[in-house]
Amino acid sequence: QKEVEQNSGPLSVPEGAIASLNCTYSDRGSQSFFWYRQYSGKSPELIMFIYSNGDKEDGRFTAQLNKASQYVSLLIRDSQPSDSATYLCAVLFQGAQKLVFGQGTRLTINP
Amino acid sequence: ETGVTQTPRHLVMGMTNKKSLKCEQHLGHNAMYWYKQSAKKPLELMFVYSLEERVENNSVPSRFSPECPNSSHLFLHLHTLQPEDSALYLCASSQDWASGTYNEQFFGPGTRLTVL
Numbered sequence: 706q707k708e709v710e711q712n713s714g715p716l717s718v719p720e721g722a723i724a725s726l727n728c729t730y731s732d733r734g735s736q737s738f739f740w741y742r743q744y745s746g747k748s749p750e751l752i753m754f755i756y757s758n759g760d761k762e763d764g765r766f767t768a769q770l771n772k773a774s775q776y777v778s779l780l781i782r783d784s785q786p787s788d789s790a791t792y793l794c795a796v797l798f799q800g801a802q803k804l805v806f807g808q809g810t811r812l813t814i815n816p
Numbered sequence: 817e818t819g820v821t822q823t824p825r826h827l828v829m830g831m832t833n834k835k836s837l838k839c840e841q842h843l844g845h846n847a848m849y850w851y852k853q854s855a856k857k858p859l860e861l862m863f864v865y866s867l868e869e870r871v872e873n874n875s876v877p878s879r880f881s882p883e884c885p886n887s888s889h890l891f892l893h894l895h896t897l898q899p900e901d902s903a904l905y906l907c908a909s910s911q912d913w914a915s916g917t918y919n920e921q922f923f924g925p926g927t928r929l930t931v932l
Binding site: 707709713739747748749750751754793795802803804805806807808809 | 856857858859861864872874906913920921922923924925926
């Protein structure tokens with residue numbers, strides 16, 4: 706089983722719609738979860754982090770966490786072409802004290 | 817200069833060459849990281865330095881040799897690499913490295929390495 710698993714995509718969403726990105730993880734003890742955005746040819750940049758079960762909203766972005774299901778997601782409302790990028794889910798694994806990344810989901814917003 | 821910088825941005829080397837990648841952070845952070853990013857694969861953590869001491873060596877082959885002379889600089893020395901080592905090498909830094917605490921990692925622009 707992969708430690709952090711994401712659908713690699715590509716995921717295509719029309720402009721203005723909601724983009725939904727999903728991630729599952731294997732370490733049940735993990736407490737910290739992050740979403741990074743990586744534009745083509747660029748380095749990853751942090752856009753959201755979440756520690757508690759439930760939803761966390763920041764502008765057009767909402768992170769959702771369900772520790773019982775070991776599942777974290779990112780919703781992007783009112784999707785814009787500038788949101789087209791690869792989104793990386795990262796989980797801070799407690800025992801190993803390291804940030805483990807998923808392979809990323811490539812998102813394309815179609816005008 | 818601000819943030820995390822890396823040089824060179826692109827590097828092409830033969831299998832017998834020796835080269836070094838350089839990373840510098842201007843954020844006053846105490847932890848620095850080397851990651852490898854290959855196509856279609858997750859970011860792979862290679863090394864972690866906290867307060868200039870190596871705290872993580874993630875089963876990386878010895879042909880990769882890190883060096884952290886101070887908290888602002890991190891090097892990755894390369895020798896006798898293989899074509900499968902071709903990848904984007906990313907440096908990152910965070911305020912601290914500690915279990916159970918959130919520390920945002922700031923990434924540099926990366927070095928695109930091609931091994932012929």
